[in-house]
Each structure stands twice: as structure tokens, then as C-alpha cells.
Amino acid sequence: MYPELGQFTLILSLLLASLLAVVPLVGAITGRDSLQAFARPLAAGMFVFVALAFAVLTHSFLVDDFSVAYVANNSNSLLPWYYKFSAVWGGHEGSLLLWILMLAGWTLAVAVFSRRLPTVMVSQVLSVMGMVSVGFLLFILVTSNPFDRLLPNIPADGADLNPLLQDFGLIVHPPMLYMGYVGFSVAFAFAIAALINGRLDAAWARWSRPWTTVAWSFLSVGIALGSWWAYYELGWGGWWFWDPVENASLLPWLAGTALMHSLAVTEKRGVFKSWTVLLAIVTFALSLLGTFLVRSGVLTSVHAFASDPTRGAFLLGLLAFTIVSSLTLYAFRAPVVHTRVRYGSLSREIFLLLNNVLLVSSMLLVLVGTLYPLVLDYMGGGRLSIGEPFYNTTFSPIAIAVGLLLGAGIFSRWKKTDGGWLGRRLLWPAAISLIVTAVVMLGLGGFTPWAFAGVLTATWVAVATLADLWDKSSSRHGRWHGLRRQSRSYYGMVLGHLGMAMTMAGATVVSNYGVERDVRMSPGETAELGDLRFTFSEVGERQGPNFVAQYGRFDITRDGKLVATLYPEKRQYRVQRNVMTEAGIDAGLTRDLFVALGERVGDNAWAVRIQYKPLIRWLWLGSLFMAFGGFLAIADRRYRIRERSAGKVPADSGKLEGDVVEAVS
């Protein structure tokens, strides 16, 4: 009974989404307020019904209703309740429902937090969100219904959740990632609404900015969680594999990073408007592309479920429709925009332009690497794969260039920056970075050009960011006063850039100075890794809720002193009979020690992987810093002050409002 109810609420939300896609837009075009007034209630209604459908599916999981095919395929009565909960998005249909729930949530958020926006804008933005929702609700109802029943032959128990996914990382990774993916639909909707209006002004950029930043922050967390999960659950200690599915999440992140920066220029200086709006479209298109790549089964990956081709065709159609229609709109409307603002050839505008060029180039590189094999295969050119070296050789130089420019760009001024002044300003940070890098290189033991470049860039970004903070915070009333006077959005930027430096440092150091050994070991034997001694002391067995685990005990000593004791496991899950590796990790801010049990290779011998991973935590900590910076930036007081001052202006005079707001800043 409940599952049918779930399906019914999904159909209802499709109806509401269809109305949302049409009614407010018609109202906005014809100027009828009565129709525009439907926008917010429809958005709220759509969210409520999608949330109900999601609740019903969750309920089916929690009560082990195996008459529902999706539950039977992805759960089991032995599964602990929290994994039953996360199993809701453990397969194709449910993860799609989560996607739609996020979309409805973002739509609702726009409806709630847009009180100060002109009605026309709100109606159009919500209508565009409605259109996207229609596409995905149709997709789920037509091709991937999570409420399909297995009647009358109800299985006695479920096929269980893939053991790889029975992990804390999976509980949080997809929701965060989807929040990011789907969040870019808001920036997209704002861009489309602005194109329909033909009004790409500073006000539009200011409204889009916080939404873009939040979506980007969630996506950063989502990607970091995915990488962390791969590290301890899947990757045998690797943290990024340039797997097409990972790339699918990196693509919108790179485009979104570019978008955030170009939105800043558009808001502050009123330039790059056409470019910014194009980036907003591209970023969301890449989110859709990611969904297509992951969900259509064209890829060989953990995320790719065995699936039928209609799904891929539907998603591809949706993607093509979105891209073609929005670019057509762009082609007709974008040239309307004129810019009279001037800026010098050495200015913050130019630095941010370079940042965009580099980020978009890196995005294109990843895009080519990801799609080339697919396109070639589709055209009958044979199956091939593009290996990690491709990305490492092409992506790393661009990342370094982005970092080097970032350090210089922080000091640059809008409109015009004096070259000599900038050069003198950069002298000290450059000297400090070089010294720090040299010391780090000596400390780590061993110089390689790549490691040097990476560490130098990371240090340079950090030193330049802090030097700028030092400059800005000098005040007659003392340092503390100066520090407190800086805005939250400035601190957001500082944190974001420091986070980037951390991630770069972590990635460089762990790739260049990490040590890894695969050895054959029997209990009682030892293996050396640098000055660390790994002793395989015993093998034992323990029972989990739905698995049996064999574990090894490893005592790690340095100069005879115990550093850590690790218990890596080999788990066999009862239902799917899958064997899973659960690594033993001693995590630390400066290094991780990692032991994983491979397969049993003899009567008493095991294949064992032991690893020393310096600074690996910095990778993910840096991403969290970046995300936190984003959240801090949108908590800036200026958004609220501006909104209040803008609120005094009649709601329909958006153009005027924009000017007033500019005056306030």
C-alpha cells in the first residue's frame, strides 16, 4: 500500500512541477501577478510531495519490505538500520530520487530566500527549476521507478547492499555530492531567467553568487568525501584515480570554480557578463553530463550499475535538450549585453580572466580524457582507456599555473595595477616561499622537479594569502581591530585559498614522498618501511552484524618503540559472499600508516600492503577548508544589509535596485 502511495506522490509532484514550469513563466511574460503568485506555493508543493515519496521509500527500507524490487535488490534484513537508511541511495533508482529531492529542496530554498528579489525574476527562476524537475521526474517515473513491486513472488530476503557501499563514507558522500551537482541548477536558472529578461546586470550576478558558492562548497565536500572513501575502502590507499566517474564530479567543480570567480568580476565591475552566463550554463550542463555518465551505465566503474539502455538514451536526450535550448537562448540574447567598463591590461580583472582561462582549459582536458574513449567506442573505433599519466602530465602544470597566478592576483587591484608596485609587493612572499620550500625539500629528503613545483606553489598561495591579510588588517587601532574589520566574505576567500594551498601541498607530498610495499607475510614476520618496522603478530576472526572478518594484528615500531597497532580485516559478507578489504589506518596530521590485507597466498601467508602516506589528510582537510570558506563567504553581512536596503525599493524596479545596491557597497 505505502509504495503505491509513494508512486502516487511522485506523479503528483510531476504535475506540480509541470505547472511550476509553465504558469509563473507565462505570468512573468504577460505581466500577470496572479499567475506569478503561484510560483512559491507550487515550489513548496513539489518539495512536499517529493519528500513524501522519499520518506515512503525510506520506510520500505527500514521495515524490510522486499516486495519492492528496489529494496529487495539493495537491502537485507541483516543490514544494520543506518545502512538500510543509506541503501535508499545505494542503487540507481533511489539515488535518482535523492537527486530529485535535492532539486526540489533547492527550488524550495530559492522560493523561501528570495523575498527581496523582483517578482518577475523569482517567477522565471522557479519556472526554470520546474522545467529541470519535470525532466528528472519524468525520467524516474518512465525508466527508473523505485516503487516497482515484485508481486506475487515476494523474495524472503533481500540481495543485500553492495558491501563496498556499507560504510559511513557512503552515507554522507552522495548527499553532499548531489547537493553540489543540483545546486548549480540554481545558478543555471538565474542565468536563463536573466537571458529571458535580457538583463544581465550586477544585481543578477549578486543574486547568483551566494547560490553558486553554496553549491560549490557542497560539491567540494562531496568530492573530498568520495576521495576519502576510496582511500580507505576501495583504493588500497589511492585517493584519486582519474576514473571517469571521479572526473564527472571534477568537471562541474572546475567550471563552478571558474564561475564563482567570474561572478565576482561581474558583480564588482560589471564585465565578463556574457562569459559568466555561459559558464553558469556550462557548469550545470556538466552536472547533467556527470549524472548521465554515472547513471547510464556507459562507464566501467563502481558507480555504474548494470542498467538498461533506455535510461542512457533518456538522460542523453535530457542533456542534449538542456544544452541546445539554453545555448540557443544564449545565442539570441547574450549579444544584447554591452559593456562600457574599462580595465587595464594589468588588473584584477585580467588575473581573474586568466584564472578562468586556466580553469576552463583544465576542465576541457579532463573532459577530453573522459569522453574521448566513449566517443571513439561509439563510433566503432575500438575500446581504449586513457591512463592516469595523461591527466598527471596535463593537469598538474595547469594547477601550478593557477596557484602561481593566484598568489600574484591577490595583491592586484581592480581597474589598474602598477606593474612595478606589484613586483615589489611580491618580492617578500616569493622569497619566503622559496625558503620554506627549500627547507621542506630538505626535511622530506629528496628533490624532484614536480615535488618542488607543487610545494612551492602551495607555499606561495598560502604566504601570499596571509601577506595580503596582514596588509589589509593593519590599522591605527591595532592588529586585532584590523582583523575584526575584515568582512566574512574576505575571510571566506582567505580560507578558500588556504584550503587550496593545503590540498595542493597534500597531493604533492603524498604523491612524491609516499612509500608503498606489497609483501608476502606470515604471522611472526616483519617488514621494513623506512625507519618503521611492521610486525605481523597474529591472525584472528571476529563476527560482524552481517559478515565474518579475519583480521591481522600489526605492531608498528620505530627504534623499538611502539607507534601504532593496526587491525586490517578481510570481511566476507554473508549474503553476496563478497570479500572486502578493510584497511587498518593510523591517521595523523603529518602522516598516515596504512596496512591492508590482500588475499591469502599460502597456508599461512598473506599478501600485505604497507604504506606510509605523508600529509594525506591535508588533501581532505584542505577541501573542507575551501568549503568552509564558501559557507563563511555567504554568511557575509553585506548580503543582508544590501537586501534590506534593496527591500525599500519597489519590488518591480529591479534595474534601479541594482544601482542602489551598488551605491551601498
Added chain:
Amino acid sequence: MHPIRRKRLTIILFLLAGLAIAVGLTTYALRQNINLFYDPTQIAAGEAPRDARIRAGGMVKQGSVVRSEQDLTVEFQVTDFVSSVTVRYTGILPDLFDEGQGVVALGRLQSDGVFVADQVLAKHDENYMPPEVSDALEKAEAASARVPPMNQ
């Protein structure tokens, strides 16, 4: 030139330069890092190159896995049920590696016909089969179905 036009020209030149660098790097890196897939039949027929890193895949033949007593070297046969190729690998095999399962191996074909792998990928869950492997199996099945009429 008009200052605005000059600015536009600068921007366009920047974009073109970025694009050129990207294209250059891409083609350079692509040339070295493309790994083509070959099934066991193709390898047995000598179609696979010996000097390039390639991917080979198929099913792990039942009873073919032989482990070394000293280290982590393992040898197994990968088959598409028409031809087989011996794969040698030193290291830890993925959890879902087993006899009778589909695998894809990356490495180089030696002159003695042994495929020395530096990476072995297995499927991630029991319903999932790497598309390359299922293709290779289908092709082999179709080929073996065609064989009997030719013999008659």
C-alpha cells in the same frame, strides 16, 4: 586600434593561447597514454602489439591460478572460451578476483606470449561485467557458433 577592440583582441589572444596550450598538452599526453583493449582471440592471433601498454580481458579460466611460493607473483589464464592468454602479475589482486570471473588486465605482451600485467581490475559487484569483457565473450560465442557449419 580602438582601445576596446584592442582589449577584446587581447582577451581573444589569451583564450586562443590557453586553448593552444591545452590542445598541445592533450595531444602530447594522449599519444603516450592510450591503452587499447584486446581480447584473448586477438592476442592469440598476434593482433596485439608487443611494444605498447595494452589492456587484455576475459574470464579467469577455472583452475588456472598458480601462485608463487616466494613472493606475490601469480599466473592465470584469461579466456574468451576460444583462446586463452597467460597473465603474470606481481602484487595484490582485487578482492573480487576469482576463477570464473571477468577481469581486465593492463600491461605488456612479452615475446614469449605471456602478458605481464601491472594492474588487474575485477568487476565491482556480482551483476556487473566490464563491457569490454562481455563484448569479447559475445564475439567469441558468435565465432564459435559459426565454426561447426564450416567444418561440415
